[in-house]
Amino acid sequence: MNSKTIMYVAAVFIALTIIMAGLFVFEYSAASSQKTSYNSVKADYQNQQSSVVLNNAYAHWDYIAIENASLLKPQYLGNATLHWIGGPLTGTYTGVQNITSVWNRFFGLWSAVWYYTESPPAVMVSGSMATVTSLNQFILTPYTASIQTQYLNISYSLTYMKENNSWAILSETWHIVGSGFISPTQQFVLSNYVGNLAFSHWNNIAIENNTTVMQQYESNATLHWIGGPLNGTYSGISQINTTWNRFFGLWSAVWFYAEAPPTVTLTGNTANVSADVQFVVQNAANTSQFKYINVSYDIMYYNTGYSTAHGLPEYMIYDETFRITGSNVLSKI
Structure with missing residues (x-):
């Protein structure tokens, strides 16, 4: 093969290479364009369906x-x-x-x-x-x-x-x-309602009715008892129930009064009642002896949902602090 023929073959090869490269670029560009177009159509469809679903x-x-x-x-x-x-x-x-x-x-x-x-x-x-x-x-x-x-x-x-x-x-x-x-008037109503729940709780303690006392607690409630022979932290219905039974076992009679109106604070689904409460108790082991127990009381209630019976939230005790701030024997009653 002479040099002229070789040069001719090389020229043809180069030309074919350029043509094939061009075809490849064209096909790739077309495929890329089709993919972009598909993605665009898909996005438009999803946006349209999103609007339908939202409506x-x-x-x-x-x-x-x-x-x-x-x-x-x-x-x-x-x-x-x-x-x-x-x-x-x-x-x-x-x-x-x-x-x-x-x-x-x-x-x-x-x-x-x-x-x-x-x-x-x-x-x-x-x-x-x-x-x-x-x-x-x-x-x-x-x-x-x-x-x-x-x-x-x-x-x-x-x-x-x-x-x-x-x-x-x-x-x-x-x-x-x-x-x-929503309204401030209803907030006032709700504050009174929660305050009444607290008074009901203390009254149930005073009449030493363990059944009604325990009805106000959530199953995972905690009772913090600070001071005296029952000092400790009690979690859950069983422990709290046992603690109140021990308290009632110490006294044959219990009376109470709040030294000032309780303070009720509402925050979202929670309500906090704070009060200084005095309990007057009669010693079960020596019924001629009476004592007073001054308690700084805090009850945290949680709104567990609405009651169909009265149209008000169903507040349950989830945290309670019975802090003894003073106690002594009464010389007379």
Whole structure:
């Protein structure tokens, strides 16, 4: 092969190489463009579906606000589940009929309901599944006390499934994370209510009724007893019950009075009662002897939900301090 032929072959090879490289770049560019276009279409679809799902969620909350179970019912899949956390309706409900029944019970508690979302709900769509999470506040007035205005703060979660080209609720979580009263007047009412609970507690101690004393405690409550033969920290119903029985075993009779009106402080779901209380006790081992016990008292109550009986929060003792600040024998009574 002469040099001229070699040069000709080399030129053809170079030309083919350039052409193939160009074709590769063209195909890669086209594929990249198609991928970008697909991603764009996919993003547009997800955004569009997110809007549809969010509109469904807002419609769901609107139907709750207008207390219309008939409109709520078709929003659920047949095997949907409602998780209700907090308050008298706490439980897990499966199936449309059970869920509708719960909503009717809820509507039976409140004569009026309003709501708003405290921040824009978050929506995630993945294929045929979608979730909506939101912190909502519902404003309500109870049938049993129409002059009251109360609120429920709800951590809300809705799981949707796309079926037959429409989104329906597969799972719903209504989690009460806060509750209380709106108006200052109702705050005053609530303060009196909690104060009365404290007086009831001290009265049950005075009549040495262990059954009614223990009814006010949460199962995980703690009693701090500071001073005297019962000095210690007692956790749980069993230990607290034993401590009060020991106290009642020391005295054949107990009287009490508050040296000044108790101070009640309301903060969110908690209420604190502070008071200086004096107990006058009769020695069980020597009934002719009477003593006084001055106690700096603190009771922490927690709002465990609303009572359907009286339309007020159900406050339970979760922390109590019985601090003895003075004690002596009385020369006369």
